[in-house]
Amino acid sequence: MKVADVSCQTVGGLLSRWxxxxxxxxxxxxxxxxxxxxxxxxxxxxxxxxALAAIPAVADVRPGAELVTExxxxxxxxxxxxxx
Amino acid sequence: MAWIERDHPVAEFxxxxxxxxxxxxxxxxxxxxxxxxxRAALAEVGGAPDPGRPRxxxxxxxxxxxxxxxxxxxxxxxxxxxPVPGPYLPAGxxxxxxxxxxxxxxxxxxxxxxxxxxxxLRRLPLGLRVLLVLRDGAGLLPEDAAELVAGSEDQQDALxxxxxxxxxxxxxxxxxxGDRP
Numbered sequence: 001m002k003v004a005d006v007s008c009q010t011v012g013g014l015l016s017r018w019x020x021x022x023x024x025x026x027x028x029x030x031x032x033x034x035x036x037x038x039x040x041x042x043x044x045x046x047x048x049x050x051a052l053a054a055i056p057a058v059a060d061v062r063p064g065a066e067l068v069t070e071x072x073x074x075x076x077x078x079x080x081x082x083x084x
Numbered sequence: 085m086a087w088i089e090r091d092h093p094v095a096e097f098x099x100x101x102x103x104x105x106x107x108x109x110x111x112x113x114x115x116x117x118x119x120x121x122x123r124a125a126l127a128e129v130g131g132a133p134d135p136g137r138p139r140x141x142x143x144x145x146x147x148x149x150x151x152x153x154x155x156x157x158x159x160x161x162x163x164x165x166x167p168v169p170g171p172y173l174p175a176g177x178x179x180x181x182x183x184x185x186x187x188x189x190x191x192x193x194x195x196x197x198x199x200x201x202x203x204x205l206r207r208l209p210l211g212l213r214v215l216l217v218l219r220d221g222a223g224l225l226p227e228d229a230a231e232l233v234a235g236s237e238d239q240q241d242a243l244x245x246x247x248x249x250x251x252x253x254x255x256x257x258x259x260x261x262g263d264r265p
Contacts, residue, residue: 007181016245055221058198059097
């Protein structure tokens with residue numbers, strides 16, 4: 001199969017599983033060969049990584065001292081302090 | 085203590101993106117809903133010999149707390165407007181299925197801010213939005229996420245692919261590059 005036979009649309013359908021590392025070997029080969037010749041798909045690939053990495057990065061609200069105190073008390077009272 | 089330090093941020097984030105805007109005053113403030121979720125998770129994890137994965141349990145309890153309080157964002161949302169991949173050249177074109185031009189995909193050039201990420205996520209249907217946070221925010225395994233969202237583990241490949249592609253385009257709108265043909 002020539003690289004030009006595989007469209008961006010087809011490769012785009014592999015993007016999510018590429019990110020998860022779950023493509024079959026033949027699919028991964030197709031994906032990687034397409035990336036070598038297609039700048040927009042390379043950007044889409046990079047964009048997915050950057051956008052998804054932002055989700056855990058912005059989940060950054062720390063627990064307040066009051067909540068921590070309450071939960072520690074709750075854990076002691078309910079005999080589940082060991083789970084900490 | 086380590087558990088709350090580790091998992092509170094993603095629990096708070098899930099609550100933020102899954103909660104509807106129109107909560108009633110007596111339905112519970114976000115802080116109380118989070119505390120309620122923590123207490124339920126703590127009781128479950130502490131009381132069972134093999135409770136499973138604490139993070140998945142906590143996130144499940146966040147969703148339960150929202151649902152119990154009538155705060156789960158089940159409104160119309162954008163269920164019919166999930167962005168689809170593309171734009172690609174149409175059928176009949178010699179290069180059918182290839183991007184319409186080399187500039188069709190704009191890169192993300194600056195760090196994304198929380199407000200941008202939240203706004204983009206909240207444009208997705210609730211199920212996809214929650215799935216994205218569970219899988220890509222919290223790092224849950226597909227089998228753990230499948231217990232918290234509609235659809236089987238087998239269906240998750242398609243759901244998470246749709247959520248991820250949609251999220252990319254919705255992020256584009258947030259950073260000003262979302263003018264799609």
